[in-house]
Amino acid sequence: MSRRSRSPSPGSERLAKRPRLEYSPLTPEDYKNGVVLAPMVRSGALPTRLFALKHGASLVWGPETIDKALLHTTRTVDPDTGFVSYNGKSKAIFTTHPIEKPYLIFQLGSADPEIAVQAAKMVMDDVAGIDLNCGCPKPFSTHGGMGAALLTNPDLLCGILSALRQALPPHISVSAKIRLLPSQEDTLKLVERIVNTGISCLTVHCRTRNQRMREAAQIERLREIVQFVEGMGRGIAVIENGDCLGWEDAKRVREVTGAHSAMIATAAEANPTCFSPRPLADLELTFIPNYIRLSKYIKNHWASTKFCTSQFKGAHLEAQRADLTRVRKALMSAKSYEDMDEYCKPWNGEEEWRAIVDAIEARGGRPQRSAQAMQTQVAGGADASSAQSQPQAEPSSQAVDSALQSQSRSTSSAASPAPSVHTPPNAPLEADPLLAPRAPMHTVLMPVPPLVSSEDAQTPTPAPASSGNSREGLVL
Numbered sequence: 520m521s522r523r524s525r526s527p528s529p530g531s532e533r534l535a536k537r538p539r540l541e542y543s544p545l546t547p548e549d550y551k552n553g554v555v556l557a558p559m560v561r562s563g564a565l566p567t568r569l570f571a572l573k574h575g576a577s578l579v580w581g582p583e584t585i586d587k588a589l590l591h592t593t594r595t596v597d598p599d600t601g602f603v604s605y606n607g608k609s610k611a612i613f614t615t616h617p618i619e620k621p622y623l624i625f626q627l628g629s630a631d632p633e634i635a636v637q638a639a640k641m642v643m644d645d646v647a648g649i650d651l652n653c654g655c656p657k658p659f660s661t662h663g664g665m666g667a668a669l670l671t672n673p674d675l676l677c678g679i680l681s682a683l684r685q686a687l688p689p690h691i692s693v694s695a696k697i698r699l700l701p702s703q704e705d706t707l708k709l710v711e712r713i714v715n716t717g718i719s720c721l722t723v724h725c726r727t728r729n730q731r732m733r734e735a736a737q738i739e740r741l742r743e744i745v746q747f748v749e750g751m752g753r754g755i756a757v758i759e760n761g762d763c764l765g766w767e768d769a770k771r772v773r774e775v776t777g778a779h780s781a782m783i784a785t786a787a788e789a790n791p792t793c794f795s796p797r798p799l800a801d802l803e804l805t806f807i808p809n810y811i812r813l814s815k816y817i818k819n820h821w822a823s824t825k826f827c828t829s830q831f832k833g834a835h836l837e838a839q840r841a842d843l844t845r846v847r848k849a850l851m852s853a854k855s856y857e858d859m860d861e862y863c864k865p866w867n868g869e870e871e872w873r874a875i876v877d878a879i880e881a882r883g884g885r886p887q888r889s890a891q892a893m894q895t896q897v898a899g900g901a902d903a904s905s906a907q908s909q910p911q912a913e914p915s916s917q918a919v920d921s922a923l924q925s926q927s928r929s930t931s932s933a934a935s936p937a938p939s940v941h942t943p944p945n946a947p948l949e950a951d952p953l954l955a956p957r958a959p960m961h962t963v964l965m966p967v968p969p970l971v972s973s974e975d976a977q978t979p980t981p982a983p984a985s986s987g988n989s990r991e992g993l994v995l
């Protein structure tokens with residue numbers, strides 16, 4: 520991988536032209552041995568995904584986007600920066616950058632195979648995989664037959680997955696995220712059908728549709744499901760979701776469930792550095808200013824930045840309570856980035872951007888796999904009937920094996936974190952710890968389209984409660 524030479528003059532270079540990642544399409548193996556960021560409407564914004572990747576998330580799911588809403592968007596690419604924006608009537612409904620593409624799973628909400636395929640084809644050049652949301656219990660999703668409603672309509676659920684698998688090119692992986700059904704037997708029956716559609720990965724949110732988030736996830740039910748899927752011999756990944764707290768906790772979760780990876784939502788919403796063995800603490804001082812600087816630099820919509828930062832809650836170790844309170848108060852009353860001047864100046868988000876790009880590039884992409892291997896992976900999926908009788912073999916050529924081993928080393932966050940991903944330990948607090956070391960100001964602002972502020976009428980999103988911090992309104 521070629522490394523870019525540093526320009527001494529910040530702002531004079533075309534930042535997003537940098538990433539030239541070489542990577543192979545996702546296979547089921549790429550979903551394994553990792554800790555991944557869950558799909559989160561509102562909270563899974565681009566800056567959060569970028570920080571999650573910087574701090575060790577092996578893959579990141581984008582927030583659920585309804586297929587019909589996507590069809591009404593126009594895709595724009597900033598020629599200088601490469602930022603990609605899917606613009607709805609009034610706002611962007613999804614924004615991404617090529618740097619995250621090898622690790623980005625786009626989650627669709629759908630209740631129609633044809634529309635799902637159309638929507639997936641619209642975004643497939645910007646993502647590594649397409650995931651179908653089969654678990655959202657909120658009325659805005661279920662009333663259209665999407666989300667958790669699919670759990671009781673397995674024909675439609677599997678019809679959408681099969682259609683996606685058949686219509687999308689082999690290099691776009693297809694996956695599904697489901698919830699548990701009340702009965703284990705029914706869950707296994709559903710899982711069998713889903714696996715036979717040829718998906719690469721199944722995420723199981725270990726709660727039932729009617730379970731509230733405050734109730735513990737039933738992760739002990741997953742072991743049997745994992746064994747069942749493994750017994751089907753297709754080698755697909757099963758990801759545990761529900762109550763995983765971070766990198767360390769993922770070990771426990773995987774031990775209890777036998778799952779190949781763990782997916783984190785709430786804990787990552789509170790601390791996007793939780794994917795690291797050494798997550799940041801005292802976030803008001805160590806993380807929030809950098810998050811805001813980066814968000815301003817990439818022109819993330821202020822409303823989105825404010826919402827996400829208001830969710831951050833880390834351990835408090837060294838900071839003085841008064842310092843933390845100062846930041847929180849400023850954040851609560853801020854109406855724009857400028858209102859955070861006191862805490863975020865200098866606005867050197869470019870440095871954070873460089874750090875993120877470096878961390879992601881340092882992973883080295885994914886090893887190239889043979890076209891034959893990719894073909895083998897996909898061929899088993901599309902035809903459910905033939906797949907049922909013929910368990911699919913994983914790619915087995917020597918080259919592919921060694922590539923997989925090397926990938927497993929580089930993305931094995933739960934077993935051993937990617938050596939290139941560093942989370943700085945909490946720096947010793949200085950007199951005013953919110954002020955980062957001075958760096959030249961970036962004078963040329965990148966013309967990045969605004970990010971979704973989550974209020975686009977086309978894309979129903981859970982409204983935050985009046986405090987802006989309530990969990991109840993946001994649990995999908």
Ligand SMILES: Cc1cc2nc3c(=O)[nH]c(=O)nc-3n(C[C@H](O)[C@H](O)[C@H](O)COP(=O)(O)O)c2cc1C
Nearest residue numbers: 557558559560582583724761762783784785993995
């Ligand atoms: C703010 C928020 C937004 C969410 N949005 C989505 C979504 O877009 N799609 C989805 O499948 N699940 C969504 N979920 C559910 C999570 O992905 C996850 O299944 C659930 O929170 C359980 O994981 P946890 O115990 O780690 O929080 C959301 C959860 C939260 C907290």
